[in-house]
Amino acid sequence: MSRYNVRENEDKWRAAWTERAAFAVTEDSARPKYYVLEMFPYPSGRLHVGHVRNYTMGDVLARYKRARGFNVLHPMGWDAFGLPAENAAIASKVHPATWTYENIAVMRDQLRRMGIAYDWNREIATCHPEYYRHEQKMFLDFLQAGLAYRKESWVNWDPVENTVLANEQVIDGRGWRSGAAVERRRLSQWFFKITEFADDLLAAIKTLDRWPERVRLMQENWIGRSEGARFRFELAGRDDGVEVYSTRPDTLFGASFVAVSPNHPLAEEAARKDPAVAAFIQECSRLGTSEAVIEAAEKLGCDTGLKAIHPFDSSWELPVYVANFVLMEYGTGAIFGCPSGDQRDLDFARKYGLPIIPVVLPPGEDPASFAIGEEAYTGPGTLYNSRFLDGFEVTEAKRRAIAELERLGCGSGEVQFRLRDWGVSRQRYWGCPIPIIHCESCGTVPVPEADLPVRLPEDVSFDKPGNPLDHHPTWKHVACPSCGRPARRETDTFDTFVESSWYFLRFCSARDDHAFDRKAVDYWMPVDQYIGGVEHAVLHLLYSRFFMRALSRCGYADMAEPFAGLFTQGMVCHETYQDPEGKWLFPEEIRRADGGAVVTVEGERPVSVGRSEKMSKSKKNVVGLEAIVEGFGADTARLFLLSDSPPERDLEWTDGGAEGVWRFINRVWRLVTEPSVALPPAGTARPERIDPAADGVLRLVHKTIHAVTDDLEGFRFNKAVARIRELVNGLGELDPAAEGAGWVLRRGCEAAAQLLAPMTPHLSEALWKELGHDPLLVDTPWPEADAALLVDDMVTLAVQVNGKLRGTLDMPRDADRGLIEKAALDLPAVLRAAEGKPPRKVVVVPNRIVNVVV
C-alpha cells in the first residue's frame, strides 16, 4: 500500500510553481481582473492557525478564479508598525525594527510553506520608509484639503508610564501595566476629518451588497445618524446659557433636569467653586473613556446649584447637574433629562428625587391611569401634559417643538452623528512619524515635500517611560522650514490604522515611485473579495472607506468604495486545559489516559478541561503550525481548516479532525495510484457503452462538479469538501467489472484532483501528474459539468399522511399527478396510517413530496 509522500511532493510542486512564476501578474486588459485580498497580518512572531485559515480561504478563491480564466491579483504584506514591537523592546531589549523584520522573515517562510498563491513581487512592509513616505505625503495633502487638523481631545493617561492608554488597557480604572489610577487628560492631537464624509459613508453602505449584513449594521450604528434639535437653556441669574442636543425635543414638557458632561466648561466652572463637584468629576475620570463602561455604570450626578430656564416657559426652572453618563464627545456635551421617556434619565430621577412627568401616552392607554413604573416609555403615542403639543403624534410633535424653538430663536433642528473625527496621534515610537514641525513663531509647519520621508531615528532607548521620540537627544530639534529658527518636530506618530487604510492600493503597483500608479489602481481596484476577521468590521474598514474618499478628493484616484466584496471569517478555537493549581497547559502537555480521564504528560496529574475558546497565548490553547505541517503537510492543515465548520463561524481545532483529513488525502492518493480497474490513457474518448451502474457514478461526478463550483462561489467551503468526499466515496464503490468503469473512474479522479486543487494544491498537482497529464494542473482550466448528466430520470418522492412520513415512492421524473396520487394512496403504509378514513385532500409537490390529508 502506497502512502502519499507529503514532504517530497509539497516541496516539488511549490518549486514548480515558483519556476513558472505562476502567480506573478501584470495588468492585462484582455482578461477580466479579480483582486483577492486577505487582511495582512501584524508580524507578531509566527503564523498561527487563525492566520492560515484566513489565507487559505483567500487562496481557494484566488486559485479557483485563476482556473476560471481571471487575471488574479493576490498579494501579501505586513502591517508592521505597532505596539507589540515596543513591548518586546521593553521586555527583551531588542530594537523594534530588528524584532519586526525577524518576525517577518519567519512568517514569510511559514506562509510560503503553506503553498499560498501570492505574487511575492508585491510584498510590502508598512514600517519601511519606502512605504510610509507616501503616507506622510498623503497627510500633507489632507492637511491642505482641510481633511486633517489639530485639536484638543480627551484621552486615558497613565501618569506612571507617561503614556496614553487604550480603553482595553484600562482595567478597573487602572493602567494595565503600571496599576496606576488612570486620569482623563486633554491632549493636543491630529485628526482626520472623517465626519466630512459621514453622510456619504452612511448612505453608501446600501451599495455594499456583497458585504455581510452584520458588518453593514455595525457601521451604520457606528456612524449613528440621528435627527433632533440643538437649543439653548438660559441660566437663571446669568447672561449665558447651556446648549443641549436632543433627539426628543417633543418631550420637553417632561423635562425635570439639565445634565452636563463632567468635562463640560460649566462643570469645570462649578468644580472651582464647589469641592463636592470637583470630587465628583475626579471620580468620573476614573471610569475611562469607554462608552460601554460609562453606560453600564450606575447613573450618578452632582448638583451644580445652577438653574436652567425652560425654553417654553420662563417661569419653569430646572436644576443643572453634572452627570457621569453624559459624553462630552457627543452632541453638545449637555442634555435635558426627561425621565418618563428615557431609561437613563428615569434611573437618574429616581435616585435624586426629581419629578417624573409622563408626556407620551401609548396607544390604547387611559391618561388618567397611565403611569411610569420601572421602565421609561420610548415607544410611539400621543403627547399629553404638553400644552401646545397635546394631541399630536410623536413625529409631528417633534416637528412642532423644533418649529417653536426656531420661532423663539433659541435653537433649530439638527442632524447629529455619533461618528467622531479620527484621532491619529499616538505617543509611540514604532509608527509613521507625523511630518510636522512646531515653531514658536510660525506655529505648526508642514515638513516640505522635498524633505520626506521623515525617518524614525534608530538609536532610541526604551529605558524611560513615555515616548522615546520625545526624549531622544537630537531627533526632534530642527530648523523651522519657514523662518529657519530652532523648532521642534512633532514626536507623535500615526495610528497604525493609517497604514492599513491604503495598503491595498500600494499592492496595485508596489514598487512605484509614487504612492501608487494611477493606471494600475484603475485596473485592479476595487478589491473584488476582501477576507478577514470580523474584529475589523468597523474601524479598519471604515477608515479605508474614508481614505479612498479623501485620496479621491486630493486627486490620487477616483473611487469611493475600496472593497466590493467582504467576507468575515470566524476564529479558530481550541479546548483549554488547567492543572490542579489552575495553571494553563499547552495541548501537548496533556494526554488522555486509558479510562478517558485527562492527565498531564509529566506526572499524570489530573487536568480540568475548559470550553473551547479563541486560541490565545495567555491560555496556551494554541496548536503549533510547524508540528502539523511537519507531520501531515500544508494540504492537510489547509483542508481541515476549510472542512469542519462554515467559514464565517468559529472553527474548533481538533487533532482527530486533522487526522481524518490526513486519512482522506491518502485515500484519494490510493484511489488514483492503485485504481480498482485499469485507467485508460489520458484523453481517451468516451466509450460507446457505459453500464447503468457506472453511469450513475458518472452522473455523480458531474453533479459534484456542479455543486462544488456553486459552493466555492458562495463561500461554502465546508460543503464543497463534504461533496468531494461523497464523490470519492462513490468512486470507491464503483463496480470495477461494469462496462466503462475504467473510463468513468478516470473522469472521477480527474474531477476530484481538479476540484480539490484550490484547497490541496500540492496533492492535486501530484494526482494530476499520476493521471498522466503533463501540463501543470495550475495551468488547467476549471472542469465543466455536463448539464445533461445533472438530472435523473427517476425521483424518490416522500409520502406523508397528515404531514408525517409514512413511506417513499420511486417514480419517473415529472410523472403524471393522478398517477402519483394513486400510487401514494395504494401504499400499504399509507392505508395503515389512514385507518380506513378517505383522503380529504392530497397535496402533490412535483418530484418532491405527496401529503395525504385525512
Next chain:
RNA sequence: GCCCCUGUGGCGGAAUGGUAGACGCGGCAGACUCAAAAUCUGUUGUCCGCAAGGGCGUGUUGGUUCGAGUCCGACCAGGGGCACCA
C-alpha cells in the same frame, strides 16, 4: 445600559417551507495481523419491540401552514460590538 448574532445526535456540522441528522470526528462490532499500528467492512439520535413496525425528537413556549429546524410572537441560555490591541 444600548445594538447585534447563535442555540440541531456524544462532538463539528448538513437540510430552496417538503424524507431532520449529508459529510466528518468519536464509539461499538468484525476482517487482515503472532500481535500492534495502518487499512478495510458493517453499525451508531432516542425509547418500546424477538421482529415487522411504532412512539418521541432541532433551547422553552405559543401561533401561521396540508406540512415548520426553517416563517411570526414571547421567553431562556451562550456569544460578539460599543472609538488608542491589531
